[in-house]
């Protein structure tokens with residue numbers, strides 16, 4: 001049964017709970033539909049989409065690390081037209097918001113993606129990936145400089161009336177400056193973090209494990225960094241923040257909400273336990289009831305009160 005205390009609305013995206021699934025860890029939903037009714041989620045974020053299909057990077061593409069994993073998928077995806085023809089029909093039948101994650105080699109690619117996807121009846125929002133560390137061009141390169149981040153967000157903003165979520169990279173010196181630039185350019189919300197740049201070396205081959213040398217670290221190992229960045233961005237901008245990075249339990253989700261996240265996304269946690277998002281939703285219901293919280297919105301950013309910053313949603 002739906003529980004009103006955990007309803008949340010982020011820039012017009014109405015969700016029956018604040019638990020989403022992070023881009024690239026949930027495909028287009030169908031693999032997980034065998035585990036549970038995916039309409040129970042707050043929202044789905046698609047795998048990153050590009051205008052043309054992308055084959056991705058050569059294997060190996062993943063490698064386990066202590067408390068996490070490295071990936072170098074390289075944005076393998078079927079391209080926007082194939083997505084519309086083959087994936088959108090089943091996604092559009094879901095009763096929950098579907099958010100398309102978009103990427104591009106150039107600023108114009110992002111604009112074209114925004115225009116094309118805006119023609120889809122029922123798509124809830126665009127999440128603009130300016131943070132992928134695993135591609136030759138675009139991706140993270142746009143998200144490491146305030147000016148280029150703003151340029152991409154402006155191009156997307158001009159191509160759509162849908163809510164625009166800027167997905168930020170943690171591989172920067174000041175996450176606050178990037179967030180501020182994205183919001184000035186028209187972002188309605190910020191999501192963070194994408195993966196942290198890392199690497200692994202094969203000691204038998206005496207060479208880096210990944211063809212592109214560096215890869216993206218995710219999972220519980222990155223959680224303290226992600227939480228710190230959500231905290232910082234909450235203090236820097238007035239738009240809602242979607243927090244992710246190492247969330248595997250409802251307690252993790254509560255920490256992100258108290259740090260300033262209006263919603264959270266589960267990424268690598270889906271690989272550890274496909275039911276993780278559902279367990280987190282159940283945990284949040286019990287937590288709000290036990291704490292006497294009638295609206296989860298009351299909790300957003302409330303840990304800042306102890307440092308003298310007023311929760312901006314009160």
Ligand SMILES: Cc1cc2nc3c(=O)[nH]c(=O)nc-3n(C[C@H](O)[C@H](O)[C@H](O)COP(=O)(O)O)c2cc1C
Pocket residue numbers: 022023024025047048049071073075101129132167192193194195217218219220222244245246247265266267268269
């Ligand atoms: C295998 C894999 C593929 C990913 N693909 C994408 C992607 O296509 N677009 C994107 O914005 N983020 C992508 N991400 C990043 C996640 O959405 C998320 O931001 C990151 O992994 C941190 O969350 P986590 O620690 O819960 O996994 C990917 C992550 C993983 C592990």
